[in-house]
Amino acid sequence: MTAEYDALMDFVRETEALAAISGRLEWDQETMMPRGAAPQRGAEMAALEGVLHARRTDPRMGDWLSASEESATDDVARAQLRHIRRSFERTSKVPARLAAEIARVTSETQGIWADARAGDDFETFAPALEKVIALKREEGAALAGDGDLYDAMLQDYEPGTTAADLEAMFGALRPELTDLRAAVREARAPARLTGIFDETAQMRLTRKLAKAFGYDMTHGRVDKAVHPFSSGSGLDVRITTRTSETDPFNCFYSTIHEVGHACYEQNISRGYLLTPLGQGVSMGVHESQSRIYENQLGRSRAFTGWLYGEMRDAFGDFGIPDEESFYGTVNRVSDGYIRTEADELQYNLHVLMRFDLERALVSGDLSVADLEAAWNDRFEADFGYRVDRPANGVLQDVHWAVGLLGYFPTYSLGNVYAGCLHEALRAALPDLDSQLARGETSGATAWLADNVQTHGGLFEPRDVIARARGAEPSEAPLLAYLKEKFTGIYGL
Template sequence: MDKLTEFKEYISKIARYQQAISLIYWDLETHAPKNAYEYRSQALGELTELEFTMSISDRMGEYLDYFSKDSIFGNLNEYDQASVKVSKKGYDKFKKIPSKLVRKIAETTSKATHFWQLARKESDFSIFKPYLEEIVSLEKEEAEALGYEENRYDALLDLYEPNLKTTSLKETVKYLQEKLSPFIRELFENGKEPRHEFYEKNFDVEKQKELSIEALKFMNFDFDSGRMDISAHPFTTKIGPMDVRITTRYNDKDLRYSLFSTIHEGGHALYELHIPEEFFETPLDSGASMAIHESQSRFWENIVGRSPYFWKFFAKKLRKIFPDFDEVTEEELYKGVNIVKKDFIRTEADEVTYNFHIMMRFELEEALINDRINVGELPTIWNEKMKEYLGVVPPNDSLGVLQDVHWSNGQFGYFPSYMLGNLYSAQLFDKLKKDIKDYSSQLEDGKSDEILNWMIENVHKYGKMYEPEELLKKATGETLNPKYFVDYIKEKFSEIYQL
């Protein structure tokens, strides 16, 4: 067996451990009985430690040293070169983290998720507080192990968005605040809110599920390679090749929640399902970054799913399942899914205010990781930030500091990906419109094939070959420019709110 074949088999074995880990995570969030979490957490910790140990082993180091030699690297094809580069970057980074710390994080977070769910149900932050304190301590330890130049939080940001720094993130936040804060005030002071009460009734959950499936069919979601389930917090998990699972959550008082949660997660799934087969069970078999991933989910959820063109088609599907909508026009259905409001819940926020939910989470995370605030202060500071940014104060912890699963999973540094994903999606959309001039009429006809194929050709097919800024420039001709998002928001909502 030649050395390249050996290396490929070795990284395939690591990928199979990752598949087992993903399956346990998915099961804990969906179908596992509540008494199982303790033992599943131990199994998860052991598998995670094993997979991690293989990834930073001396054997892996030897493979990477060998294939990184100029004389060897130059003879590899572009996919194998990319695989070596991605593996080497991960190896150099994660070699710094003790395997015992990795296991401890996996065990702690899997248990913490259980207590987060309980705390959220009881609306009692104190139930979750000791577990979050331990997670924050572990995350700081991880950041120190990874290393950073200026800001401890940078080490965690890099896990989700390679090369992103806190300083540049703050510049983006400042730009959005300057451009959108006055616009939001104008919307609330002078805008005319469209009617939308027809979405806020009792809706049968089984029929909502039927509607969600229709949306996934429109998106060309492959049900032979994926499935949809229910969870407390909607998410997407790639178990492995040809197996991508999404979850949604139903609200029997508002039809919009489950529909757009499903479309959002479906966007993530499409990305994973269209990564080329030659990347399967290699380090390239995933998205370029979490923000690029979010660009896909937000594109389908907002730019497509909340467009007037989509509703010219989807109104028929809605009325067939829910005849009560027969008297509601297509324009009213469209405008009714684009209501701007000061909401407590991030996942229910509109396109205009959503990034402000992310800004406050970013500020809280960065302050926690740098010891400027402590976990016990979170509920109070959370409410203060909500009032500052959105003008509302959550009435309880469930609608406030306990609403997101991310911290229980130890995903510090993840939240900014959502904001960047919005910006990336608008920039990609600007280029897509130039390349597919009749995209709107295609959507009106219920056809998404060409739009999906554009994303496959410009984003999906590269998997993790390129880092996010490099991929964005390859697809659009320039690096991140938040102006595309601001222009998109102002044009769309000025029309809807008749400014």
């Protein structure tokens, strides 16, 4: 490669290293930081953001890019340049004044949202949300040029995917999921989990689960935090989980979910370390990994059979008589308002309604003043019962408050992708269930590492799934899987 490409990559590697530091400080903030340190941490993060912004808009980037793009021949270099070009253009298109204003307003709005949710009052949140949406529309317009506003927003999270792509998939999912949901609601539900589960024993088993799913503890660690998350790339990918004495599944499946995210980052080809290729390629593909670990593998009949034994060892008899009942308990579909607590079946209905509502907000077809009513009506139509209060409805998620428009649909896209990968994985590993029944996930995780994770940012998100599946992505496998699973459990 050319001297310009080398200079560019040296510069970008340093920028990525600094960005990794920023991520590590966010982890610290959620897990270790003393609470009185917040103002100082704010100043530290702002200083680092200033350094990162200056580097990402450094005019030399444009020169190096132009000089390198002409001569790049190998796939890796071309992919690096594609990512760098995209990020450079994105940063350059948005005026610094607007970027700073969005940072300021969303940070403020996050506080307003938290208060509004605590006070169960949408009215106090609405004006702040209006401001955020206006600013994000302005940013979207700067990014979109003549194109579609919402599509431009999507590119931040799912490059190469358009609202039309998603609409086709989600449009096919919605009626089938609402029908299935309605049928399940009429049927006899499996037993709920009851009792008290020691939290120290939960953490012990959760670490065992993390290892069972291939999480590499020499390049990671597990801590408790208010919200489960995965943080970092490459050689240092940390996860958090949480415990509740009455709900050990929350701990275990949060862990398995975050392990899916973390293994993706840990298993990317080491040659891409601290480069744009050295990170998960999109939110959708990331979510496909967390979801397939959590659901298609972790909530399968085979794996829950093994987990049942582990839980009996850890907690003694907890009132569920056998593996088959336990499988039902793990996958029980319960009425509920909250997306993050939703089961596999209802989860996508949550996301689909947010996708439709946020597109309407961005296009101007829906005003913030009408948002609460629109939310409540759509919820009733899809779930079969009414939202009881705003904190359980339109105020439940932080996303819109902090300007994440175009982010929600990647959750369901991740589930669709997980469905595709699961279908291909089953074809490649005919004895997957006998492995999972022994708590053995290495066959499945090695397949995912080889077919998805190792590539990092080498291919476009949709192409990663298409290559692994051997066909274009489609919602069909997810739908077939959900129908078979819940028809079985509920005896429909």
